[in-house]
Amino acid sequence: MVEVGIADWWFAATGHAVPTPPPGAAVISSEPGSTLVRRDGRAFLALEGISKVYRVGEHDIYGLADVSVSIEAGEFVAVMGPSGSGKSTLMNIIGCLDRPTAGDYFLDGVEVSRLPDLSRARLRRMVFGFVFQSYNLIPRSTALQQVELPLMYQRASHRRERAMEALSLVGLADRAWQRPSQMSGGEQQRVAIARSLAVSPRIVVADEPTGALDSRTSDEIMEIFTRLTQERGITVVMVTHEPDVAQFSQRLIRMRDGRIVEDGPTDRVLQPRQPDDIPPLAPSEGRAHE
């Protein structure tokens, strides 16, 4: 099975020449000190035996303990779990913001967790879009500037047009010149989503994107995510606390104490819970934050 074609986008993104691998499994040498190992038959995102250990004083604390998970391109995956269950650590590792202590992370067949910092920065720039609970917009910059920023790091052309296009996608074209302080939480989050979409990412990593929003706005955001996966084939991996939000996803992963305890179609994973377990709809300020 020839896999070269699949990872071509990766080499295009990181600026490396596409190597000619030997038949079958390929060992690809790219930058000094790094080896890209490509193997056949893996999912688009494949985490194999990922652990993250934090050393606190004399104790080792497992943020993630031997987590393996595969996610196919175009899937909309929600990750749920109590505080400290390792959801955010998982997201950071998937988004190439953090490195695992042990294990392999294959992105389209390429091991990326041990790539040099610069390659990982390029991956974040070209492949990932990030959406955070606290929006993480740059203060005092206009919506348009926020959305243009990742394009600037990409050194992309037609930045203004592309940024405006992304803003229209989230319905904020008319607010392009407003600053975060002049916008509501929902609008700010939509700007953050526009920023993550402007670069045409393959994967959107969202860490509690609706954590600070009311339920109506949350639904709007979730509809945008659903459209992304359905219309553009973008993979969305989202951490959430709220079953209401999680039900927009196709697949739900439950975590506890750094391990995956449940993984399946969202309908099925949510079902065993009795209606009593589902927290009543609360006003936005009352929602649990991590």
Place this chain on the structure above:
Amino acid sequence: MNLLDALRVALVMVWTNRLRSALTMLGMIIGVSSVIILVAVGQGAVKGIEDQIRGLGTNLVFITPGAAQGGGGAAGAAGSSQTVTAADADALAGSKVPGIVAVVPQLTMGGQVITNAGNVRSQVIGTTPSYAEVRTLALSSGSFFNDQDVSRAALKAVIGASIASTLFPAGDAVGQTMRVTLQGNVTFNFTVVGVLNAKGGGFLSGDNNTYVPITALQARVGSISRNAKGQVYLNQIDVQTAPDVKQATVKEAITEVLLSRHAVATPDFQVQTQDDLLGTVSTVSAVLSVLLGSIAGISLVVGGIGVMNIMLVSVTERTREIGIRLAIGASAGDIIQQFITEALALTITGGLVGVLIGTSIALALNGLQLGSVTMNTSIQPWSIVLAFVVSAVIGVLSGLYPAWRASRLDPITALRAD
């Protein structure tokens, strides 16, 4: 991020934090402008002295007693030697040295000039009428004394503008009598025959001098106008050379004549051209410029430290922003570029404003009257270039460390910062 984008982002940042940027720039502004102003004032002072040396007259060679270089301790100090004599001056005037146009002997004594209106310390210079021509003295009233006055040792005096205004406030000095006490022990009544135009400026102006026939001093103060050998000595001889001869040649010829007359192997006198004097001044000027420049340079460095301080604060304060930028794909290089560009934008803007303010103040100071002293400033293009380049270099240096710190941030830690 390309350079143009980085510069645009940096300028937006500078503008967004207007007050802080302005305060940071103030350090650079003061540094750059003080370099320009101090160098301009120093050079202006030197230029003023040079102008005065040139203003002494044209094509002059000065002969003074004493060894040229140190030689015998204080022997070279003016006034301590009395090796140059009136006979030397006569010999030079009568010699066949080509290119000598005029020989002007001078005998200088400290004096006190007294009228009913006041009492002024003055240099009393005994000389001949050619002094007025050689030194291009211009009279505001009356005339210089003439050759006849010299041969008669007449008690006539020409006074500087400053003496005239003090001792004859009514402005009717010519024809009046004033008492002159020489060397503190002999007093004569001199009649004022002429008043000089004010020259203004520094110590060479001569506005406080009194000029009298040299014979008046020699004949009447005979006891103190002779040296140990009983020769009538001089403090200085001015030789004017023809414009078409090389002064160095004349200087050599004069040295030979005097060496043979004095029958010594090494000169017990100094022969200096105006160019020699100017050379001395430019040595002084170089030292002065370096001194003033380095004092001002210190303030530039202090300004640079201010920029670094602000950039460090800015990195700490914007940790979260840096985290966001790293998350959406900025590389460490992008972050370094951003902070260095910001530091550069601050220092270069500060440097430009400093150049503007420095040159404006230097221009405003030029010709300013401070008491009796007139400020001269001469703006040096090299000081502008230097100050500007140094401020840019400081920009890079002071941005380097904060930028490096910013680029080393871990994206996750940075994103968690408040």
